[in-house]
Amino acid sequence: MTYSAPLQDMEFVLNELCDLEGVCSLPGLQETTPDLASAVLEEAAKIASEVLAPLNRQGDTQGAKHLDGKVVTPDGWKEAYREFIEGGWNSISFSEKYGGQSLPYLVATAVQEMWHASNMSFALCPMLTQTAMEALLMHGSDALKQTYLPKMVSGEWTGTMNLTESQAGSDLSAVRTQAEPNGDHYRLYGQKIFITYGDHDLTENIIHMVLARTPNAPEGVRGISLFLVPKLLVNTDGSVGEPNDVRCVSIEHKLGIHGSPTCVLAYGDKEGAVGYLVGEENQGLVYMFVMMNLARHAVGVEGLAIAERAYQQAASFAKERVQGRPIGTKSGDRVSIIHHADVRRMLMTMRCKVEAMRSLAYLWAGAFDKSTHHPDEDERLRQQQIVELLTPIVKGWCTETGNQLASLGVQVHGGMGFIEETGAAQHFRDARITTIYEGTTGIQAGDLVGRKLLRDGGAAAVMMLETMRKIEPSMADIKEFDKIYKQSLDDLEQATQWLLKAAMEDPQLPAAASYYYLELWGVVVGGWLMAKSALAAQKKKSAGEGDKAFYDNKIKTASYYAAHVLSGTTGLRHTIIEGSDDVMALQVEDF
């Protein structure tokens, strides 16, 4: 099954909902114009569909292998990686100062969607390199940056993030890896697990960013530092030297993303792995938090991307698979299953939620660009507030929805979907990790309620609600949209008020409600953006501009979203307000 990037919808979201032109006029981003962005997306789409997508299945069936102590990537991975970095795609939004292209994160997000949709297992490698580069750029010394950054930007070396240990998953305070000072560097000892692309054969060197404790560091999260540990030591002239004392012990056998090697890395089996402190001691977790927004957004985009791929596959299958006759007819030709209403229901659910997720994920990216590049400080802070509030929603809602839609993709295929050869099952399996890594949905929901709602007493939430109340969906001529939309905003507002109050009575209540509260936010923000799409489409149509059929469809998917998705907010509000005390009702021993 092939992948074709949905360029028309991507450009619609970028231009009509995310103010691409405004973002391109920000200081530091003016090299980009909407026309140029369009050319970039078109070329990226070619790489995605012609280079990466054809390898997706190979990655799944063959998988990464651990042979003779070395990790071997699936056939074709090396050539694809070469094509990818030679094309300059590794450094799309990275600063020109280090060899990047300085494109807005908004444009990079659309490109990222294509990488993940075409081949998520492959895309994880550049994604992790990006995160490691961000950490180094923000906190590393000039000497470290000069030695490592340019080669990571070019893709000559890749990067990894080493946080998790077997006893330290969601709770990083339990990190035990030791870092002992040794002259101008440190020696690291310990074991890290779940390291994506922790070892591979795509590049000569790999740069690990590792969380560890120095001797006498305080207990818990305040005693964790960040270190840069290269796989091969780098000589003073920049050339690659002796192997460092770090090795891949094994790779995991996983439910999905088989092409991406998930490694157990052992540090310091012999003399200790040479590591260099990034920033200051004991600041490691603070640094992680700075990057977390970007990393969590990127995983949210994975949820969106897999759902798009699953949708394309399901729609194409539904158009080909012939079963049964149209309802109400007993003779005549059998038809493809897309003619049956229940199959349509599934495809429409997939389609409208994908559109809503895309709008949300891109909106976040536009806000991120404004929060980092806008000349006015107040505006930067306002955009930052949006970024902070939306981060757990992008990550939590887009990945939960991505799973739901990949599952629907299998369902559209019927029995054929349960068969691996069809390919629908791979998307379902690949999507499954997205609600887990980079903070589970539970962690996102806790972040939304604890840090984003309760900490500022609901200020950001109220600001967002006010913004969302400013539009009138009725103008798009969709039946009942106004009523459903206003109800959904009321539901969200009431749930928000209740949470603020309940938190003072019993701290368990917001935690018990948090998952549903995150879902409620996702559905309502999605509704807001679908309403905005419908309004923008209506405006274009009235002006007689562009592709009328496309705009008609945008209005139809918005209408479906309103009646089938947004209408569910009242149930969520009820669950939150009336059902939260049921969550902890049984005693532990009753389970």
Add this chain to the structure above:
Amino acid sequence: MKILVPIKRVVDYNVKVRVKSDQTGVETANVKMSMNPFDEIAVEEAIRLQEAGTAEEIVIVSIGIKQCQETIRTALAMGADRGILVETEEEVQPLAVAKILKHLVEKESPQLVITGKQAIDDDNNQTGQLLAALLGWSQGTFASKLEFTDDRLKLTREVDGGLETVSLSLPSVVTTDLRLNEPRFVKLPNIMKAKKKQLDIIPMDSLGLDTTSRVKILKVEDPPQREAGIKVDSVEELIDKLKNEAKVI
């Protein structure tokens, strides 16, 4: 050596072409457009000749509406040096295209013109040949291999019976076939650089050439739908149908 590469903006090869409701042509409004694939092969070949040191400058030419600039920019992002758009809203047929190109060849003095053997929208397969004739140059059509030896061009052509190798004097017009090369993917930094490359726009009317259409299109329609076959019960019935219904025997 300077190479001129004429390219055409056409409906993207992935798009299912639809006939306009008034049957005057195919629908191009709101349809994804891109470079004619054979022309892309021509651009790629020119760039390879430049990379090999055979060519110094590559000039891209397109004739058509102002959006053809995007197609020219794609060629510039692939690696060509500069572009010329001969702008017109009118439909331009192969003879007119050849005349315009002749005019540009006289102005630019390239030693080689490489273009696609045909455009995938009208499948005319005429422009290269017409241009060579108008210029009085040698021509090598349907090229699947190019080699330069001592001021001559050794060119392998894909013909019905197999491969034909010809030796051409320069200057020459070459048209490309599918197997000449595989066009490269555009590199991201080159998309940024292409934005700054020179692109001149010349109104077609200013050239003073006779570009009137010589062929009048009466009607464009979809090919007839193939009808389902039937099973016959006997050889006799088959022969009867072939004789009396199909009237082929």
